[in-house]
């Protein structure tokens with residue numbers, strides 16, 4: 240049997256080669272199908288790998304809680320809030336939390352000035368715990384310290400983008416920037432983190448939480464965000480569960496009421512992203528299925544033509560001793576190889592396309608082809624070839640030798 | 648013992664309402680190492696006869712014993728096996744594989760015997776040398792003359808060392824000088840012990856043979872050695 244396969248492969252290759260252009264055109268359906276799936280998969284996989292890394296660097300063990308106003312309440316003008324009380328309560332009562340920090344966002348996109356230079360950036364009021372939860376560490380100088388908060392110091396830790404936008408010196412320490420009409424001394428510059436999907440991670444200014452409160456107006460009812468880092472070995476779901484229960488009771492929610500806050504984990508974001516990727520994959524899978532079907536029919540068509548063209552040859556082979564399975568194997572293998580060749584060309588083309596796409600969109604991660612995609616597309620195209628080769632091959636194998644020899 | 652024994656072989660073709668009797672009751676026996684010519688006018692059933700002898704076609708009626716085996720009882724694959732091992736077929740139109748060179752054409756029957764590539768090459772090149780084409784092995788059929796093509800076809804028939812060589816008008820497409828060369832080759836093969844059965848309508852060709860069977864309207868009209876055993880040449 241192995242011998243038959245070897246010989247059939249040899250002659251199939253020579254026959255594919257003999258009809259070079261025709262073989263290529265025949266296999267185009269497969270080429271396009273495989274190329275499109277590989278292009279999309281390589282881009283999304285590249286993205287997915289990149290986002291995975293990014294989330295890891297953001298601190299995958301972090302939990303973010305923000306207020307959330309259900310639609311009904313929003314109509315009534317009741318806006319939900321998270322407050323310092325909530326923060327203190329969670330800090331005191333929630334288990335499995337290593338760090339917890341409030342984040343107070345400046346109410347408007349805020350102007351920063353340095354000398355004559357003006358820029359806009361995100362200003363966050365937070366505490367020293369922020370650095371471990373979000374994995375933002377100072378490159379020069381220091382991060383916010385607990386004492387900064389206690390004494391409402393007017394100091395700021397800035398991101399690399401902010402330094403750049405304001406034309407601050409390489410080492411911006413001890414320079415003064417103006418925020419909301421107040422002067423802040425720069426005490427730290429954060430390590431550069433780059434961009435995620437075109438959003439700079441370095442465009443922010445961190446000031447002590449209490450300092451920020453005093454700027455915003457020192458209302459105890461200001462809406463804050465709470466970020467927490469889990470302690471080693473703590474289970475995310477358990478912590479989320481407990482935090483939810485604690486906050487519901489603190490907010491006096493009845494059992495039927497909707498939460499007036501949202502607890503988000505980095506893992507959830509990852510899952511959401513994975514779901515989107517999954518959906519894209521399913522859609523692409525459908526497209527590929529259709530194009531492989533079309534490609535397969537193309538191959539069947541040309542194989543039928545080829546059987547008819549080679550009727551006399553088949554007759555000759557049978558006259559000199561070819562059995563059914565010899566002829567069957569020859570045509571099946573030819574169809575499978577044709578399809579597989581299309582798959583290989585498609586693979587190369589798709590990867591080229593994916594690379595081209597990701598290298599032409601700025602800040603896009605490089606294309607990655609996972610092995611499963613290679614195996615799947617080659618396996619599938621070979622399978623399609625065999626499937627659609629069966630009919631022509633059977634037709635060839637069943638030819639009567641004398642009829643085939645007489646065929647004009 | 649006879650190598651070939653036909654009893655009351657009939658081959659009818661239904662053409663609409665009409666029945667064409669290509670063979671109409673053939674009885675003939677052929678012994679090993681005979682050198683037989685089937686002659687007769689066009690349409691007398693010679694090719695049909697040879698196709699049945701070569702297990703390419705099956706009769707409508709009658710029995711065919713080859714080496715004592717009733718051919719009728721064989722499956723398609725077994726018939727392929729018989730064609731591969733027992734029979735070497737030589738056609739008027741050569742019937743070479745157009746995309747394969749001379750050597751590959753001669754190697755082809757050995758593929759179906761699962762003989763390894765090196766051994767196939769050796770046997771095929773031996774057969775090509777035997778028919779005087781040792782220097783043309785890598786030529787494609789369309790790069791060879793008619794006579795050379797027929798030599799390739801003969802080499803292909805010989806390479807499997809069959810017990811019978813069947814040739815249907817082997818010189819029909821060749822000029823007279825080439826025809827003589829081919830017939831000399833057949834004479835040699837016969838003297839080496841091969842059994843040859845040749846279909847022809849040319850008397851010069853039939854003269855080479857030791858037994859001439861004339862056909863007419865699907866029947867044997869004349870058989871000059873009817874019951875006689877032929878002495879080895």
Ligand SMILES: Nc1ncnc2c1ncn2[C@@H]1O[C@H](COP(=O)(O)OP(=O)(O)O)[C@@H](O)[C@H]1O
Nearest residue numbers: 660667668669688689690691692693694695696
């Ligand atoms: N496939 C076929 N269908 C119908 N008639 C056929 C077929 N093959 C041969 N015949 C008829 O059978 C008769 C014998 O043909 P053939 O054996 O080719 O004769 P020869 O080779 O002696 O010229 C002819 O009348 C021919 O028309």
Ligand SMILES: [Mg+2]
Nearest residue numbers: 693694695815
């Ligand atoms: Mg004829």
